[in-house]
Amino acid sequence: MEPAQLTAAVVSIVNTLRIILEYMQNRPKRRQHEDDFDEDVDTDVPESTGCGNWEIVVAVGLVDTVERQFWARQTSTDWWDRIVLQVWDDAQWLQNFRMLRPLSWNTVSYFPLPKMRADLTVEKRVAIALWKLATPDCYRSVRNQFGVGKSTVGAAVIQVASAIIGVLLLRVVTLGNVQVIVDGFAAMGFLNCGGVIDGTHIPILAPDHLPNQYVNHKGYFSMVLQALVDHKGRFTNINVGWLGKVHDTCIFRNSGPFEQLQEGTYFPDQKITIVDVDMPIVILGDPAYPWLLWLMKPYTGSLDSSKEQFNYRLSKCRMVVECAFGCLKAHWRCLLTRSDLSTTNIPIVISACCVLRNICESKGKMFMAGWEVEANRWHLILSTQTPG
Template identity: 75%
Template structure:
């Protein structure tokens, strides 16, 4: 029997598979191994990254440094930004409808909190694409910790009669809390517009973090063909590697965005118009069915004709 692959080779295979949209066969040819070996090495290394590195890398770190970093951007007393992103997956064998998002795509949602440098300080996986960001957040351990005041330090400043704690920032999908700020809506005065402008400028950090995550680890741009159990492991490993790259000051090349756009253009998406037409037809059927409940005496005679 041939010698087992070295740890270095297994790590190289896994990193190549995570960083490219290449098929298992293509990666196997690159390293002179079979498709099954590529799959096994990828999961083995991703699981090791998750078990050994996540608690050391995906962590809050020094909160005051984060607060100072956001303050330099224009928003004081901020300890992070919360948001979610959708990762394309193949339709699961069971409960596939739970993974269909609003656009009709099969997705798994990743919720993440990032610091001022775009590093993940908290992540939440295993979220079905059907779920809304606000619901995912409320059901997460991060929400419970923030609500109990155990995640961020209890550092408050008093302005007038209001105590201002360290807060996180969210988009309009999230609920306004004493520790979660989001933009004003409706007719705004000048001070509210200034607040929204400062918040929007800071919100760019989390959007760039998700962009860098997917462009560096382009396997997240294609439909991940793994089981429901292994998909969160792979995405978590990519998040850990992303934070390591950001911490080390790894260069992000502009040309990678071009490659991402080309890859997205080649990726076949579901026909959302067809989905909408089906939904409109279903609404009409339901409306007609409702008439039978309103008029119990009304009946329809159906005749089946042989072809």
């Protein structure tokens, strides 16, 4: 290159850089557009962090300057409209939504949900919520599946879950016929038993506030679901939302049934006499719970044959609550993975899952072979992960 040409090239580069610097220094501060648009709308314009490539190209005149604009992401509802609604049979509905289609609508479609855009029917909102509860999918995946925005998915999940709790919780998660429960446990070998209590940890993402208080004894972030179940594993009382670090005994002492059980008003006044002792209707727990007149737990230490027999029968009944938690998480797989909901909304979703599990249990044939195997695989993955 001739000296004159080289000099001209250098001058051109310097002038170009000057233009870029002047542009970056004098341009107005860019608004954070994420807060100005609904999440249903996405941008295809590259975002700038300092000297972004898009702005440099425009500044030096290598492309025509055009008015900046945002494009809505192209979505499709064909899968929902043409496949799910028109093609799927009962088996496909049950496998994917964890409920049969008629049961789904009869259960929740009549709820007074808040109004949203006209093309988003109540049925579709319910289906979006059930899909999110029934799968370990993230919001983005559910959004793509149904052809809606991520914020729409989030709104549908909380609206439907809140409606389930408001309308059905006190009707479905209830003690019911105590004598039937007592007879059921008696058939399993334990007399005058009204339920089994235990807690389970629901994994969550690390919260912003007091994260250390959510780390449980297994080393991951969680919220606790404590439940009392009957002889069939049906939830009769739930206590949701405690931080993962809190001990089961503390949760139990602060739960609704504890005071009623202490006062003798939770169950009917129905006693049986065993070795000159009048025993009221009791509940069963694991060694973490205290010995109380109305709460039985296993003997520890050196055991004679009678204590071993007692522990065997108690353990046989306690398996009901362990199975109930396993089926709950296998049925509603959102409880298997670290929830991406806020700590305010996680208890709402957990409670709704308990309600739906009771409904499905009452209908029968709502739990498919292989679901528990899948759930156990997720538990294994979780156990190898570290907090956060």
